[in-house]
Amino acid sequence: MRRRCLCQICTCGRHQCPRGATRIYESSGISCPTTEYLEKYPTYGNVPPPQSLKPKQEFRAGRGKMEGITTFKSDYRPYEIVKQPRHVPEEYKPKQGEIDLGTTYKQDFNSYKVQPVAIVRPLERQRVKQGKVDTVPTYKDDYRAWDIQKIDLYKPEQAYHPPTMKFGNSTTFQDDYVPQEIKPRQSFKPSPVVKRSTVPFNGDTSHRLDYVPYQLELKFARPKEVYKPTSQPFEDLTTHRYDFQGLPGETAKICRPPYTRVTQNAHFEGSTEFRESFQPWEIPPPEVKKPQEYVPPAGTMQLNSTSHLDYVPYQTKRVSPIRPVSQKKFNNVPFQGKSTTKEDFPAWECCRQGLIKQQQQISNPSGRFDGWSTFRSHYVPHELIRTESCKPAHALFQSSAPFDDITMYSTEYTQKKQEICPASYPSPPGYIFENTNSQGHKFFRKVTPIVEAF
Secondary structure, three states, X not given: OOEEEHHHHOOOOOOOOOOOOOOOOOOOOOOOOOOHHHHHOOOOOOOOOOOOOOOOOOOOXXXXXXXXXXXXXXXXXXXXXXXXXXXXXXXXXXXXXOOEOOOHHHHHOOOOOOOOOOOOOOOOOOOOOOOOOOOOOHHHHHOOOOOOOOOOOOOOOOOOOOOOOOOOOOOHHHHHOOOXXXXXXXXXXXXXXXXXXXXXXXXXXXXXXXXXXXXXXXXXOOOOOOOOOOOOOOOOOOHHHHHOOOOOOOOOOOOOOOOOOOOOOOOOOOOOHHHHHOOOOOOOOOOOOOOOOOOOOOOOOOOOOHXXXXXXXXXXXXXXXXXXXOOOOEOOOOOOOOOHHHHHOOOOOOOOOOOOOOOOOOOOOOOOOOOOOHHHHHOOOOOOOOOOOOOOOOOOOOOOOOOOOOOHHHHHOOOOOOOOOHHHOOOOOOEEEEEEOOOOOEEEEEOOOOOOOO
């Protein structure tokens, strides 16, 4: 008897074995050799794959010799470089004599001998503790503790005791409810099983049947014309330059009236409408409140403060500066304000360059301007003829005949019986489970009916 796998028993194509090892029973590197593709498409002879006609991406080096001459090397002309002369500074020669290093600060400032200032802070006085201080603060004296008794609770005692017996009464839901067995409803949904046709596929189309290949003629190649330059000179005059000769005309006159200044010999009064309408009013001076006379208090004022009473004056001397005495020498020689930059770069007298105006190549027009362009002179108006529309009229076609709703699908369709895939059952009918291999495939053995002899 031949064993069959679950994917071989399946007729719908939805129940298939795994393509690789599941590693449930053992870790073997062998993949599943049984697939739907291997069963339906057997292997043929040694047929090599088609070779690619794509050119290889290889660098094709030029076979000629490279000169290595560029336009820069051919056009560049080397020149002799002359070293620029360097200015040698003159040797410094110090002048004879002493420099007067005196300043106005030294002349006006007189040094004094000053001693360091003594500290004016008074000495710290240490207080000697003679005995223990036994005092009562005002808070403890005014707020004394009262003898308060504790208030008894008025909460009633809990007299409820939970029962020790089990509660055996049933509810109304338990008395009225009767459990019933639930049966699943029957599904009327058709099975989504793909039905495969046994008729071979007819791949002929109308294009393949009706197409007739023709031999194309060679395309006419037009010879390339050789460019021949003309011997006549190039005319660079445009229609505007050729037609516009320029007519003499007068400059436009100014229509603005002449400015005449109006002068009067009468004296300017200086009165305005604002001054005439708003006359000054007499404003009384503001009342000044007289302050109260100061009355000095009776008695003498004590101007003694804690600083005056505790301060003890000391005789001090001015502090002398710690700065060392400068040893600069005074020199009456004037300062030389010259430098190498001023000597090497003297100021030049420069004048502002005037404007460079380009000479006018086209002469000004002489004559009156007509205002007539080449477009207006050459344009010929034509009568516009409107094109007729070839679009059909938008009218619906109505027919009195009844509508024919018969289609090829409704006439040729024949309903077939839906078959159930035997692999959808836990145990396919007519097969007995035998074993499961290391890749996870389930193998079944077909049961043959026993025929009794008469």
